[in-house]
Amino acid sequence: MKALVIGCGSIGYRHVxxxxxxxxxxxxxxxTNEETCERVRKEYSIWASPDTDEALKxxxxxxxxxxxxxxxxxxxxxxxxxGAHLFIEKPLSTRLEGLEHLLEVVDSKExxxxxxxxxxxxxxxxxxxxxxxxGKLGDVVAANFEFG
Numbered sequence: 001m002k003a004l005v006i007g008c009g010s011i012g013y014r015h016v017x018x019x020x021x022x023x024x025x026x027x028x029x030x031x032t033n034e035e036t037c038e039r040v041r042k043e044y045s046i047w048a049s050p051d052t053d054e055a056l057k058x059x060x061x062x063x064x065x066x067x068x069x070x071x072x073x074x075x076x077x078x079x080x081x082x083g084a085h086l087f088i089e090k091p092l093s094t095r096l097e098g099l100e101h102l103l104e105v106v107d108s109k110e111x112x113x114x115x116x117x118x119x120x121x122x123x124x125x126x127x128x129x130x131x132x133x134x135g136k137l138g139d140v141v142a143a144n145f146e147f148g
Contacts, residue, residue, distance in 0.1 A: 002026040004060035004084070006052055006075055008036050011089055012066030016044060019064075030055035056082040065089060073098045076113070080105055085112040119147065 003024050005012045008031040019027050029040045029048040037048035049055050056063075056078060063079035064087045065072055073093050079086055092115050093099060106113050119125050131137050 001061045002028065002059065003062050003064065004028045004030060004055050004058070004079075005064045005066060006030045006055070006079075007065065007067035007071075008040055008048070009066065012064070013040070015064050015066055016040065016046070020044065028055060028058060028060065052078070056084075060084045062087065069094045073102055076102060077105060080109055080111055080113075083111070087114050087116060089116045 001024060003019050003026065005015050005019075005027065006029075008016065008029045012029070012031070016027060016029065027044070027046050029037065029046060030050070030052045031037050031040070031048065032050050032052075034050050037050055040046060040048045047058075052075070060079075060082070061084060063075075063082075063084040065075050065079070066089050067075060069089075069091050070093075072088050072091075076086055076088055132140065
């Protein structure tokens with residue numbers, strides 16, 4: 001399996017580390033910032049390029065999209081056309097335009113597409129949701145949550 005991480009800021013960099021710990025040996029990176037690519041090359045000794053088209057031509061099995069959310073949809077479409085499975089960091093997009101087209105493309109392909117949402121099944125989050133639905137917390141006007 002060849003994994004391509006597009007966008008190697010904080011989240012993408014972390015994904016590279018996780019992939020290595022999971023035993024994925026063929027990892028490549030594409031980031032528009034050449035300094036970021038150089039940092040990844042030095043630290044992990046992996047191929048990195050600021051040219052995403054070049055990276056997609058290298059036939060990744062899976063693409064992890066870790067760029068700013070406004071670029072997720074166009075990158076997802078390009079990765080699907082390249083034949084890769086997808087992991088897209090949340091949120092999927094910053095707007096609804098283009099989502100139906102993405103769904104149509106996904107439905108016409110056999111690739112797996114997953115949106116990152118790491119706390120969806122966390123027991124504390126599920127318990128809070130159940131309490132809200134059951135009305136155990138009264139009328140909630142506002143809430144603030146921080147995770148790291």
